[in-house]
Amino acid sequence: MKTIVHVIGARPNYMKIAPLMEALRAGSPFRQVLVNTGQHYDDLMARAFVRDLALPTPDHDLGVGSASHAVQTAKVMIEFERVCEAERPDLVVVVGDVNSTLAASLVAAKLLIPVAHVEAGLRSRDRSMPEEINRIVTDRLSDLLLTPSRDGSDNLRAEGVPEEKIHLVGNIMIDSLMRHLPLAKLDRVRDRMSIDEGRYAVLTLHRPSNVDNLDAFRRILTAIQTIAESMPVIFPVHPRTRQRMGDFGLDGALGNVTLTDPLGYIDFLSLTSHARLILTDSGGLQEESTALGIPCLTLRENTERPITVTHGTNQIVGTDTSAILAGFRRAMTPAGPVPRPDLWDGHTAERITRVLCQFLAN
Numbered sequence: 001m002k003t004i005v006h007v008i009g010a011r012p013n014y015m016k017i018a019p020l021m022e023a024l025r026a027g028s029p030f031r032q033v034l035v036n037t038g039q040h041y042d043d044l045m046a047r048a049f050v051r052d053l054a055l056p057t058p059d060h061d062l063g064v065g066s067a068s069h070a071v072q073t074a075k076v077m078i079e080f081e082r083v084c085e086a087e088r089p090d091l092v093v094v095v096g097d098v099n100s101t102l103a104a105s106l107v108a109a110k111l112l113i114p115v116a117h118v119e120a121g122l123r124s125r126d127r128s129m130p131e132e133i134n135r136i137v138t139d140r141l142s143d144l145l146l147t148p149s150r151d152g153s154d155n156l157r158a159e160g161v162p163e164e165k166i167h168l169v170g171n172i173m174i175d176s177l178m179r180h181l182p183l184a185k186l187d188r189v190r191d192r193m194s195i196d197e198g199r200y201a202v203l204t205l206h207r208p209s210n211v212d213n214l215d216a217f218r219r220i221l222t223a224i225q226t227i228a229e230s231m232p233v234i235f236p237v238h239p240r241t242r243q244r245m246g247d248f249g250l251d252g253a254l255g256n257v258t259l260t261d262p263l264g265y266i267d268f269l270s271l272t273s274h275a276r277l278i279l280t281d282s283g284g285l286q287e288e289s290t291a292l293g294i295p296c297l298t299l300r301e302n303t304e305r306p307i308t309v310t311h312g313t314n315q316i317v318g319t320d321t322s323a324i325l326a327g328f329r330r331a332m333t334p335a336g337p338v339p340r341p342d343l344w345d346g347h348t349a350e351r352i353t354r355v356l357c358q359f360l361a362n
């Protein structure tokens with residue numbers, strides 16, 4: 001029996017692997033092995049997601065934890081090489097653009113194990129983002145490039161990737177979103193925060209370019225204070241951001257904003273799916289906002305997900321206070337319904353299963 005090894009490590013990975021493992025269980029003869037690198041390890045950043053998404057217990061926990069990019073990548077590589085030697089996979093599946101994605105791809109490629117990259121082809125063209133480097137290198141090393149949208153396939157073609165490696169399959173995160181939305185709609189997280197449906201904003205921030213930079217962080221928080229005068233703002237705070245707020249003495253800078261710990265998948269989806277507005281520097285949340293039809297202001301200068309602007313609800317507003325507030329005013333103007341991008345339909349995992357079956361049959 002052929003073996004597929006799936007790699008998860010950080011918060012944005014779990015909702016991409018869960019639907020794929022389920023579809024492969026139902027529609028393929030392969031043995032599946034789940035490896036958790038442990039890049040994220042707090043209950044609220046990792047285990048809460050594994051539980052909410054009903055992922056199987058990982059077969060291997062590498063326990064790498066936080067460190068500098070080089071150390072974290074190297075630790076995953078050392079441990080993942082051992083896993084590959086023990087499991088002898090016929091294919092390694094990696095998702096997204098975190099350090100674990102890059103590390104596992106490098107190990108597999110050097111052991112001549114084929115790599116499938118889910119969410120291939122996205123480009124911000126900003127190499128100051130560590131994720132952009134992870135995306136470029138992972139795509140270079142992958143044998144199957146599974147893209148979420150046409151722009152991803154076009155980027156790969158422009159980089160000279162052979163056509164037979166590129167498969168436009170759609171956005172697998174939307175599989176998880178559509179599967180869990182009915183449960184999230186019933187969730188009562190809003191009661192705990194005393195907010196009304198459709199009348200509040202959700203904020204997330206964790207990019208080093210925003211939260212490790214005092215000026216950018218201050219400019220964003222100034223805009224958020226003003227927005228919070230018009231509607232409640234709920235801010236689940238990432239551990240990196242919590243740490244920086246303490247370092248910079250910004251703990252008191254958001255008097256009228258509700259700060260919470262990071263939320264699990266269902267609570268967070270419940271919060272975002274009933275929101276009036278989302279403000280974020282996350283990649284995945286730009287996509288989820290578009291799928292939910294909720295206006296999103298992206299607090300970055302660029303995006304690797306331009307389809308959320310051209311075919312969605314996203315505006316790239318940067319980190320300038322007045323630009324964020326101008327975006328806020330535009331977002332408050334009622335707009336018609338927005339169609340979802342092609343193939344963001346909840347069936348991406350099945351399409352990937354067909355591609356993997358065909359690949360491993362050869």
Ligand code: UD1
Binds near residue numbers: 012039130206239243
């Ligand atoms: C990582 C990913 C980023 C992704 C984000 C989602 C890379 C390069 N970055 O960034 O692409 O969008 O995850 O959250 O792979 N920490 C904890 N508990 C945890 C995890 C982290 O306290 O479970 C703290 C540690 O102090 C750590 C810091 O947060 O140093 C940053 O974590 P790290 O995994 O290095 O990067 P993220 O900012 O989470």
